[in-house]
Amino acid sequence: MTWAEICEDKSLADLPYKIETNEHGSIIMSPAKHWHGKRQGRIVRHLDRISRAGEIITEVGIETGKGVKVPDVSWCSDEFAAAHVGDEYALTAAPDICIEVLSESNSGIEVDEKKFLYFAHGASEVWICDMLGAMAFFITPTAEVPQSKLFPGFPAQV
Numbered sequence: 001m002t003w004a005e006i007c008e009d010k011s012l013a014d015l016p017y018k019i020e021t022n023e024h025g026s027i028i029m030s031p032a033k034h035w036h037g038k039r040q041g042r043i044v045r046h047l048d049r050i051s052r053a054g055e056i057i058t059e060v061g062i063e064t065g066k067g068v069k070v071p072d073v074s075w076c077s078d079e080f081a082a083a084h085v086g087d088e089y090a091l092t093a094a095p096d097i098c099i100e101v102l103s104e105s106n107s108g109i110e111v112d113e114k115k116f117l118y119f120a121h122g123a124s125e126v127w128i129c130d131m132l133g134a135m136a137f138f139i140t141p142t143a144e145v146p147q148s149k150l151f152p153g154f155p156a157q158v
Contacts, residue, residue, distance in 0.1 A: 036072075036101055036103050039101045039129055039133060039158055040058060040072050040073055040101055042133075042158040043072075043073045043099055043101070043127075043129065043158055044056055044058065044073055046154055046155060046158060047073070047075055047151070047154070050151055050153050050154060051075065051151065053077070053078050054075055054076055054077045054078055054080075054081065054096070055075070055076050055078075055081045056073065056074070056075050057073070057074045057075070057076065057095060058072065058073055058074075059071075059072065060074055060090075060091060060095065061089065061090030061091065062090060062091045062092075062093070062094050062095075062098075062117075062118070062121060063090045063091065063092050063121075064117040064120070064121055065117070065120075066113065066117055068090050069114055069117055069118070071094075071095075071098035071099055071100055071114075071118065072099055072100055072101040072129075073099040073101070074094075074095035074096075074097060074098050074099065075095060075096055075097040075099075075150075075151075076095035076096050076097075077096050080093075080095060080096055092121075093121050093122040094117075094118045094119075094121040094122045094123040095123065096123065096124045096125070096150065097123065097124065097125045097126070097127060097148075097150060097151075098114075098118040098123045098125075098126050098127075099126070099127040099128075099129065100114060100126070100127070100128050100129070101129045102128060102129065102130050102131055103131065104131070111128060112141065114126075115128075115138055115141040116141045119140060119141050124139070124149075124150060125137060125138060125139055125148055125149065125150055126138045126141075127148065127154075129158060133157050133158045134156065134157055135154070135155065135156050135157065135158060137149075137154075
């Protein structure tokens with residue numbers, strides 16, 4: 001299925017879990033527990049408090065060579081937002097910051113692949129929130145830094 005077909009499919013509306021696709025167009029569904037959504041909300045609140053510009057986006061699809069990947073939370077600059085207006089089903093480039101909130105279903109290989117894909121599609125930073133709320137900030141797929149370069153005031157724990 002294409003991402004547009006998935007988005008238009010009424011039987012898939014309002015599912016209580018995230019949908020992504022793999023490189024073959026197959027749907028991958030990840031159920032999320034309530035604490036996962038709470039962590040997403042905390043990240044959004046912290047970003048909203050410290051960002052002076054840009055846009056915060058939750059659950060935005062990004063077209064990659066390995067299917068559509070959907071970071072839990074993203075932040076994009078005003079320039080990025082202006083370049084990506086309209087009713088695209090999925091972005092063709094990654095927002096400036098892509099944030100994944102981990103759950104039991106995430107493997108290390110999957111997380112590493114998503115970091116690589118987000119950076120390959122233009123992300124400046126990728127943040128990973130572990131299951132205890134600890135934040136890790138990456139400026140390349142393998143280079144972790146102690147704090148975000150774009151938002152140095154973002155807490156290390158949410």
